[in-house]
Amino acid sequence: MTATNGTRTIRLESMTRVEGEGGLRIEVRDGRLQDVRLDIYEPPRMFEAFLRGRSIREVPDITARICGICPVAYQMSSVQAIEAALEITPGPGIQALRRLLYCGEWMQSHALHIYLLQAPDFFGMESAVELAGKQPDLVRRGLELKKVGNALMETIGGRSVHPVSVCVGGFWKVPRRNEMLALRGRLEWALKASLETVKFVSSLPLPEFKANYECVALSHPREYPMNAGHIVSSAGLDIPLKEFEQVFLEMHVAHSTALHSVRAEHGSSYLVGPLARINLNLNHLPPAARQAAEESGIAWPCSNPYAGIVARAVELVMTCEESLRLIDAYEEPEPPSLPYTVRAAEGCAATEAPRGLLYHRYRINDQGIVQTARIVPPTAQNYRRMEDDLRLLIPGILEQTDAEIVDECERLVRNYDPCISCSTHALRARIVRS
Template sequence: MTSRRIRIDVPALTRVEGEGSLRLEVSNGQLIELGLSIFEPPRYFEKFLEGREAKEVVDIVARICGICPVAYQISALSALESLSQQTASPWVQQMRRAFYCGEWLQSHSLHIHLLALPDFLGFDNAIAMAEQYPDEVKRGLKLQGLGNALIRLFGGRSVHPVGARLGGFHHAPAPEEVATLVAKLKEARDDARELTQFCAGLPLPDDPQEFICVALHHPDRYAMECGEIRTSTGLTLSADQFEQHFHETHKPDSTALWSDLDGQPYLTGPLARLNINHAQLPDFLQARFGEIGLQLPSNNMFHSLIARALEIELSLHEAIQLLHEYESPEASYTVLPLESGVGCGMSEAPRGLLWHRYQLDENGLIKAARIVPPTSQNQARIEADLHRSLTAFGLDNDEDSLRLRAEQVIRNYDPCISCATHFLTLIKDEK
């Protein structure tokens, strides 16, 4: 019997915190063991929140992630404001969605152009790719810059924004500032359409597989900043029902928590959203499916790239629609008295469902907090995907080929750990 062990190490790199390793054991061409280990230092954000006033939460959670701070703020606000008998004004609700559009725009643009495209175009990184594909890299930086500008419009700055607050925003942007940005967003629509067509034309691997999809759903629009949980298994859940079906557990060789849906791995993120919510997309994007030959629902995880491109088009469209007749409000926030109790809230971060729960005491202080980010929810699915995809790819491939395919599979999920970058060092020990 021929057996070989392959270890793929993930050194800590620069994009975001965390590191990991992938272990493979192959015997007679069969994958006997596969283990994905994620290592993250304790960050204690949930403990940091205990004893804080509710109004402090929104700024603290924005520091959890430099890529998707808006998602953390909106999920936190949704949870805390559920403890009020009043609601934020229609202006605030619309502008929060526009704020969120900025985050989808910048995050998806970064992922596609700087992390994913080098894989499919045969380059080690975006810098190397820029020599032969300068227009594509410029387009990515332009779209990402517009997303940052949209976040900054409401948040005061694009990284760890500080503009959001309970009941609304600290400040309403000036109409002339909004008009200037809307004009730039309109100019970028052709870039976004060309990006979708470009991504659909790439030689993406044909790798169908079965997986459970989980995403927010809204009856009137493509779910982003609010909605109810829908699953491809037929569940419909409110935020306060999340813990009845979704569970986090410790894996012996991993410091990060792993999530399951009633004991099963599941997918959250752009492809899951598209599979569940494609009927809520505007007509021009419905037509785009036929133009690029995309059939939904899709069971090919590599179509996540196309899903992100489509959501970039959606983000531009939504932001323009929300802001094109912008007027300054009488007040940029509504005072929302909070009652003691437990509040749950959620939204769709670029990487998927982000759920928060806060317990507020009689003095208005946070007694307990729980935050379930999309990366931890996808980790079991990533491991299952690696098992299936590497086996289908061929375990007899050389080390470099196996490493690249493993990187491509992991990057489909755009996890907020270092393995979102080009990271794998493969060491093979044959016996």
């Protein structure tokens, strides 16, 4: 932190306890907030460019590598976009197994964020390691929940980081029914632990904050959305997936290697992720999750970003409930993968990644080789909304020290569980005062 010539500059080299790397810059002049922006300096990896020329058979393996924390999300959106292009729809058995795999990913990702990344904020601690010194059982519960989610992913996908079972049309190989049933006991424990998690996060002192969000998520007539549905928003939007690119626009700004998404119509920000999902899909939560949501003390729909941790915990309950239901009903899909004929075509899909809506579009040629790829990750859709939230937060805390301001800003951004690695296909804070 430095002060020069009456201009007060605060630099925090990197935001911590977020996935990927990037920074924050705040400019204050004459005691007033001039500008705030997230500096995303994580190096661009250019997946959309090098996907061109690759076979559709390789696409789910390549897109998985965009994110080590939510590889399944990238696999689900990409295979379904290609299946849309080929006009094939895998049967209910394959779809149920994909939902189970996705449940595993949500579980480990949400448990990681709640217990290891965000919980320390509420105790004034710098890490889960420090928290474990005071409340070992709490941190161990979080680690065990994460482990159960990983076990579910490993059973279906071979490993939790970049699983290998997903292919266009279905799965390379599906697990045996007894392998799935063997997970039952651990999932029953996880359901109880998730309910405890909702109680725990509901007891935390959530800062007061009210924003006016346009929440955007998938919606499905019969289930809590993951792999299927159309796009709805709290402002009354209701569109099929194929209209995504007309309604949401990606902007390229100078301070970011990640693109920023806005509503095309009026250039405004919007919110995706667990809070937006519950706000729009409360009625589709399965019974235990619905009850936990109601007993959490949060009035849904909720527009306090700090309640994101509660939304994530409620979804943790949902994933355990859904996993148990799907495992009980599981029968090995036969064949494990739907045969298809390759042809020149274009298709898109969107699914709900742990952090929110994830849109993919591919154009392929008659040899099954990718010609163009378009990927819009959830964190890129939330950046503008994060900056808007910071604009609401900072004027009220300007009397505080630079270090305190930086800390508050980091806490606010952490609500979004940003995955910067995803969005650059990163956070460093700076405050400039003059």
